[in-house]
Amino acid sequence: MSEQIKKPIGITETVLRDAHQSLIATRMPTELMLPIIETMDKVGYHSVECWGGATFDASLRFLKEDPWERLRVLRKGFKNSKLQMLFRGQNILGYRHYADDVVEYFVQKSIANGIDIIRIFDCFNDLRNLECAVKAANKEKGHAQIALSYTLGEDYTLDYWMNMARKVEEMGADSICIKDMAGLLLPYKAEELVKALKSATKLPIQLHTHYTSGVASMTYMKAIEAGVDVVDCAISPFAMGTSQPATEVMVETFKGTPFDTGYDQSILAEIADYFRPYRDKALADGLLNPKVMGVDIKTLLYQVPGGMLSNMVSQLKEQNAEDKYYDVLNEIPRVRKDLGEPPLVTPSSQIVGTQAVFNVLMGERYKMATKETKAVLRGEYGQTVQPFNKEVQDKVIPGEEVITCRPADLIPNELEKIESEMKEWKQQDEDVLTYALFPQVAVDFFKYRQAQQEKVDMSAADTKNGAYPV
Helix, strand or coil, rough: CCCCCCCCEEEEEECHHHHHHHHHHCCCHHHHHHHHHCCCCCCCCEEEEEEECCCCHHHHHHCCCHHHHHHHHHHHCCCCCEEEEECCHHHHCCCCCCCHHCCCCCCCHHHCCCCCCCCCCCCCHHHHCHHHHHHHHHHHCHHHHHHHEEECCCCCCCHHHHHHHHHHHCCCCEEEEEEECCCCCHHHHHHHHHHHHHCCCCCCEEEEEHHHHCCCCHHHHHHHHHCCEEEEEECHCCCCCCCCEEHHHHHHHHCCCCCCCCCCCHHHHHHHHHHHHHHHHHHHCCCCCCCHHCCCCHHHHHHCCCHHHHHHCCCCCHHHCCHHHHHHHHHHHHHHCCCCCCCCCHHHHHHHHHHHHHHHCCCCCEEEEEHHHHHHHHCCCCCCCCCCCCHHHHHHHHCCCCCCCHHHHCCCCCCHHHHHHHHHHCCCCCHHHHHHHHHHHHHHHHHHHHHHHHHHHHHHHHHHHCCCCC
């Protein structure tokens, strides 16, 4: 081992966010998290990722929970651990770009309710789409981590990543995350990349990957030996497959080395024992599909994230065109190239995948283009590493103006308008942001919340009058 300076590795535990998002479609309720918080708080994690990503939408839509209330109760329970969230830059946690005033307010409220570290990314790695969120996090004295979406392609050279790291440091970020959402980063490439980034910036480097392609633990090992500071892991019952490497395995691997985490395996065992029955129940109920627990080497062959592949298969099934699977797989890199070769991560992965399906099924490329493909080609999502294919632009958006500025520069402030639209439902400031992100889902949730409150009020009145609630 080349480095003998004692440099304990930090671990971000993902079981309360990305692990269950990746394995059971973000369905873990807050109630299930609460009993184990005190034990998790004793580990000494670098941070606990517990919010953001799809947790916000899923809490409202499927669990009928207020995501802000989840954050507050987690903050109350985690007295010693830093809490972390995932934030999609100018998209916040939604699927469109929001005005700067909404982004600033969301960052302010996230930190006020208990978030310490905000991991901010953009699906095109367009740093202009991250500026507003980073400034807001700096202003609120939060830790702004910029995540660079890792991908492969002729323009994604070591110089590209080093240049990005320098710019990120200049922007005022506190750390950098290599966000390998599709499990494409191979062990020796990780070593090379970490060394290159370390030579370009003084900022701490964190690495996030998924086990989908089967190489993640080896990738972490080489990255840690190369000097990475923190890695994302999940407690073993919710590790592997489309989730992250197992926390306990990483802790044991580096025990007695200069990278020793110092975490207590008996505490980690208690956490694993707590989550195991829930995993077994999820398997029995069909919520956890054994398919997502295996290795999908197609991820490396086609550079397509697992979620994007399954989405594509279901689209083909609906059209009785499953025999076109390989045609679509071959079309994906071509569409990606036409759209400026962006990383494939939400929402760019869905946009490229759906367009590839259309191109194959229609028998003519871009005979029909989705509204999202048109928006990308108009520059509404930002700037890509390569220019868009001019012929495709002329066919899909003939004669239309293409924007070159930061997309949010064209969005006027919208907080006041949003607040006036939803004022009848507002019970807390945060409700305005919930509505801003998911208007229809939010109203459904607000109605549900009101009905629950009325039930409680009625039973309280009955008790007062000598009756007992049933």
